[in-house]
Amino acid sequence: MEQYLERLKTCPLFEGIAASELPGMLSCMQAHVHACAKNQAVLREGDPAETIGIVLSGRIQVEKTDYYGNRILLARLEPPELFGEAFACAGVQQLPVSVIAVQDSEVLLIPCKRILTTCANCCEFHTRVIYNLLRIVASKNLMLNQKIEFLSKRTTKEKLMAFLLAQAKQNGSRTFSIPYDRQALADYLGVERSAMSAELSRLRREGKIDFYKNQFKLL
Secondary structure (H helix, E strand, O other), X not given: OHXXXXXXXOOHHHOOOOHHHHHHHHHHOOOEEEEEOOOOEEEOOOOEOOXXXXXXXXXXXXXXXXXXXXXXXXXXXXXXXXXXHHHHHHOOOEOOOEEEEOOOEEEEEEEHHHHHOOOOOOOOXXXXXXXXXXXXXXXXXXXXXXHHHHHOOOOHHHHHHHHHHHHHHHHOOOXXXXXXXXXXXXXXXOOOHHHHHHHHHHHHHOOOEEEEOOEEEEO
């Protein structure tokens, strides 16, 4: 666990926690590291929703598959981002989504009840971690509202421009990179990849954007 301490110090869940407290805290919370190969499921839809995860290395994505087998990409996460916290805190019995490794990855898994329930030792860090967790859940809710705004647009072009404008604002620059390849972006926006690619080409011809792979520039 020690090799991950530097990365965990930057995790929002542990903000305000001294580095010297992390080893004892992780032991108290019964945290454990789980390695997963590319395309392997970290958590599957239908699994008990009782675990909070932290990405330690690699990249994972949260996705849902509908009745017809169509994939809906909900989020793509990198170190040291969290996953599963909303479902675990809400007391959902089973996960309604799957968490899949996009690359060879390592994640830290923590039983949610070990965070929310004060232990017999009355560890001082519990209050701070619960506060941090509340902030993270609230922040994720804001991000979900933003995605709903993208999906509410009528056309593929409108969805693309809403997404790209939000990315530019988030990065504070006309030039930025996005964490998705073309198929993943199409899944995220809920559009057909071919139609989306056609709209991207049209926007480039109109002089509104330029791009190379996942690098974009607003013109």
